[in-house]
Amino acid sequence: MAKIFVVKNSGFCFGVKRAIRMAFYAVKNNQRKVFTLGPLIHNPQVVEDLEKKGVNVVEDLKEIDRGCLIIRSHGVHPRILESAKKRRLKIIDATCPFVKKAQNNARLLFDQGYQVIVVGEANHPEVKSIVGYAKDKALVLNNTKNHLNLKRFKKIGVIAQTTLNFDLFKQAIDKLVESTKEIKIYNTMCNATSLMQEKTAKLAGKVDLMIVVGGHNSANTTRLAKLCRGIGTKTYHVETSRGLKRSWFKDVKRIGITAGTSTPPWIIQGVVKKIKSLEKIYTPQSSG
Template sequence: MRIFLIPNYGFCFGVKRSIDMAYHTIKNNKTPAYTWGHIIHNPQVVAQLEKTGVSPLDSLKGIKPGKLIIRSHGVSPEFIPKAKKMGFEIIDATCPFVQKAQEYAKRLCNEGYNVVVIGAAEHPEVQGIIGHTNFRATVINDLKAIAKLPRVQKLGIVSQTTLSPEIFAEMVGKLLSKAEEVRVYNTICRAVISRQQETLELAKKVKLMIIVGGKNSANTKRLAELARSQGCEAYQIETKSEIKKQWFKNKLSVGVTAGTSTPDWIILEVVQAIKNLSLPKKKPRK
């Protein structure tokens, strides 16, 4: 069986930066250290960081102040002064591309546009973006939601950074009928686009795709959808332990791709585990 791995796997720039910042923060650190939420959507990386003494928080109430790392998804602007006031030292690892989306949303709002964010309302990145509009922006995730929007004078649009360009284009096309003036900022991240393109290309060549990444990672889920859109059998796994031998029965080739928050070592372990499946079993020595 031939195994194909996408050319550019591993952490994207923003995720790598946030992990590096977290490890740098805890080096020679004497105070407690925390991340606001899970630093990335990958349980194995979160567990590794926890072992070094960095705990993820979902509330600051009753927590002994220390260093608080803001993950690449960013936060709503009122959060940082509030945390500082409570005695936390902020290490802001918000991805610069997410910051751009936050700035555009804020600018649109200040210039009188009704802001629409295309993405998943519950995702922390989207929560941070709408926070920059004082929670005045509307979040939409599908075409049905567009039908319910009122027609307005000025409409401003930004996107969650991990959205697929095709979905964004389709939604923007429909939104054009909702206002006289429409301003669009394409805030989809280049790293996400190229990961999606490489996955699509690979999915065209094989019948089976293995997608490696956190079950809670939006961009990893999207890769699985894209692979299936090419008629591939596709399985999303977090680690090699989830691989099932029967997936590979009668398959001459398999493609492996991974979300932008999946570390190299997990991906390479998966590739090795698939290779091991096709190795002939050693005969026991007599």
């Protein structure tokens, strides 16, 4: 019978747990309607569950006349915060403290005259928020092949997207060091993701098949799947147990499971349960 290994502590990280707890608290203890600007976390199943409990997702502040706005763990551009205050919305700030630190460091570097460089994905909400804290003057480096003309800056200050892969950050720093005489680096990467990447890579090297669980819109889940594939292990990324296919498990002896930081424990457990049931189809039962 195949063995299933689940990466320890995979799934919800500290920042996501905190944001969800704050959202539930807001719904329970608030007379006003509760909103988030964009989904609270990158997991469609959790967002659906939150909606059923009264957390409404809007795409624009203009859609809210009054009520309570939860700032999600990725944080938001400071302009949005100001706009929400002007609209007299009650603000519950669930920005993850690690993201907050990256935002504050970006502002500090900007105030000290550094050209801020954020290493990460330009379109990710967290990166957009960090750029905002550098008065929209920060440049985003999303891979080392980017040709940012940095020679014109006397000093540069570097921030990492919290969920960045450590090796990518190191490669970016190597490149940036060549471009300037003065560089200040804040390692704003979050332990939760780098630890998960480390543990996932370790497990991926020991199994025949990796199942990565989490939203297809979750950057860190997608990155875990990419990491496993990079190691050479056959890997599938599913949102829930419904995405699993029986044929994947044929003749597989060791199965590894990992999950992104926005994946709830019940979805991971559901995947394990379903694999066990599918697996019986291919495992000859001992007659004793």
